[in-house]
Amino acid sequence: MLIPKRKPYLVLTFLFLAAFNQTAFSAITSLPTTPPVGMATIGFGTGQSYEHIYSYITPSGGLNGAVQNFNVPVYYADPTPGDTDLTSVCNNGAPCENIGSLSFQNVLWDGAGQPVSRTNLAGGAIILGGFNLTDTAEGGNYAFLQIYSDNAYPAGVIDGGSYYGKINGEIPGYNGSPYGWSYTNTQYNFLDIPYDVVNASQGTVSFETALVQYTTNSVNIISDFTWSYTTGYSSNNCAGSVASLTCFGVVGGSQISQQNSASQTLLNLYSSQYNTVTYNNLVAAPVPIPATVWLFGSVIGFFGWFRRLQARY
Numbered sequence: 001m002l003i004p005k006r007k008p009y010l011v012l013t014f015l016f017l018a019a020f021n022q023t024a025f026s027a028i029t030s031l032p033t034t035p036p037v038g039m040a041t042i043g044f045g046t047g048q049s050y051e052h053i054y055s056y057i058t059p060s061g062g063l064n065g066a067v068q069n070f071n072v073p074v075y076y077a078d079p080t081p082g083d084t085d086l087t088s089v090c091n092n093g094a095p096c097e098n099i100g101s102l103s104f105q106n107v108l109w110d111g112a113g114q115p116v117s118r119t120n121l122a123g124g125a126i127i128l129g130g131f132n133l134t135d136t137a138e139g140g141n142y143a144f145l146q147i148y149s150d151n152a153y154p155a156g157v158i159d160g161g162s163y164y165g166k167i168n169g170e171i172p173g174y175n176g177s178p179y180g181w182s183y184t185n186t187q188y189n190f191l192d193i194p195y196d197v198v199n200a201s202q203g204t205v206s207f208e209t210a211l212v213q214y215t216t217n218s219v220n221i222i223s224d225f226t227w228s229y230t231t232g233y234s235s236n237n238c239a240g241s242v243a244s245l246t247c248f249g250v251v252g253g254s255q256i257s258q259q260n261s262a263s264q265t266l267l268n269l270y271s272s273q274y275n276t277v278t279y280n281n282l283v284a285a286p287v288p289i290p291a292t293v294w295l296f297g298s299v300i301g302f303f304g305w306f307r308r309l310q311a312r313y
Contacts, residue, residue, distance in 0.1 A: 029184040031067045031105045031128055057108040057123070061234055061251040070104040070256040074131065074211065074223050076138070077284040090284035099138045099222075102211060103186060104129030106256045108229050110249035111195070123249035124195025125229040127256070130186030131211050142188045143167035145210040145221070147266050151203045156265045159192075159207070163274040164214040166190075196231040198248040204230040208259075208266050210283075218278045219270070224262045229253035260285060 035053045056065035075088060077096040090096035104127060111122045131142055145165035149156040160166060168174050168189050173181050183189045190209070196202055211223040230252040262281045271279050 028181050031107060031126060033067060035109060053109045053111040055110040055249075057110055057250040057253070059108065059253050059255055061230075065108055068106045068255045070102070070106060070129070070225070070258075072102050072223070072258055073098050074100050074102055075284040076213075076222050077282050094284070096284045097135065097138075099135040100131060100133040102129065102131055102223055102225075103183070104190075104225075104256055106227055108250045108253045121198040121248045122195045123229070123231045124193065125227065125250075125253060127190070127192045127207075127209070127227065128181070128183055130183040130189035131223075132186045133188070140213045141215070142211065142213055143170075144188075144190045145212055145219070145266065145270060146192070146207060147269055148194070148205055148207045149265075150205040151201050156269055158269050158273060163270070163277045164212060164219055165210075194229070202231040202233075202248070204228055204253075208263055210262050210266060217276065218280065220280045220282045221262045221266075222282050222284065224259040224266075224283050225256050226259060227254055227256045258285075259283070 035056050055063055056067070057063065058065040075090055075096045076099045077090050077094040088096050088098065106125065106127050108125050109123065111124075112120055133142065141164070143161075143165045144167060146159040146161070147156050148159050161170065171189075171191050173191070174189065175182055181189075181191055183191075188211075192207075194205060194207070196205070206226065206228040208224065208226050210221045210225075213220045213222055229250055231249065232251040233247050234249070234251045235247060261283045267279055267281060270277075
């Protein structure tokens with residue numbers, strides 16, 4: 001949670017959930033393809049109430065942005081002795097296995113309170129998704145670490161949670177009633193709604209999020225991705241109901257991008273704060289087979305198939 005930039009985080013979370021459930025009291029499981037115009041008003045907590053997400057923004061800062069769907073397999077360079085299902089070779093040269101998949105939705109947005117005024121404009125991002133464990137024999141506990149950097153914390157800071165990060169019910173609103181959230185077809189869910197407000201510090205906020213498997217004294221980082229948003233003042237933010245206002249909002253950002261390794265910054269921040277826990281950077285990706293090897297193998301395979309075909313006839 002970005003305390004300096006997201007003081008009304010809990011309020012916004014519940015308003016965000018209410019917006020997508022105005023007619024049905026059930027947990028949201030995905031982001032709408034177009035932004036809602038009105039959000040139901042819930043008198044919960046204190047701070048600004050950002051009751052309208054009126055635009056999705058493109059990574060270049062333009063209008064008519066779209067929800068990004070990020071789906072990747074999760075490979076684990078499993079250190080467990082005697083594991084017999086390590087069928088792939090990963091980027092560190094070690095045997096690894098596909099244990100499931102990450103599925104996330106990500107979008108940049110501009111919003112405002114009600115009534116719309118110069119003092120309650122906001123812009124930020126939403127990330128909603130989770131991890132689907134398909135190799136149930138792998139077992140274990142899973143969660144998400146997250147760090148961010150911005151003008152206030154240029155060297156980075158841990159974004160809430162415990163030594164293993166956070167997951168599911170440790171995030172406000174999970175499977176809540178009457179409003180709540182979860183994510184379709186994943187057991188381990190994650191939601192974040194960071195934003196900046198007008199007249200506050202604007203600029204770029206960069207995030208690194210990592211899927212981990214953890215025990216009481218160790219955390220294995222097995223997948224890692226980055227994303228960001230940038231707020232400021234732009235004529236693109238002067239559309240519609242805020243045309244006469246300050247034109248504050250999101251002016252750019254980056255969508256989710258998978259990384260080949262967790263950053264040293266993330267490892268250092270967590271290792272320093274939780275110095276009795278061992279953090280292992282086990283991010284793995286399958287090593288691609290060179291095209292020449294694939295072609296050679298395909299030719300050999302074809303002639304083998306052809307000979308078998310001839311033998312049958």
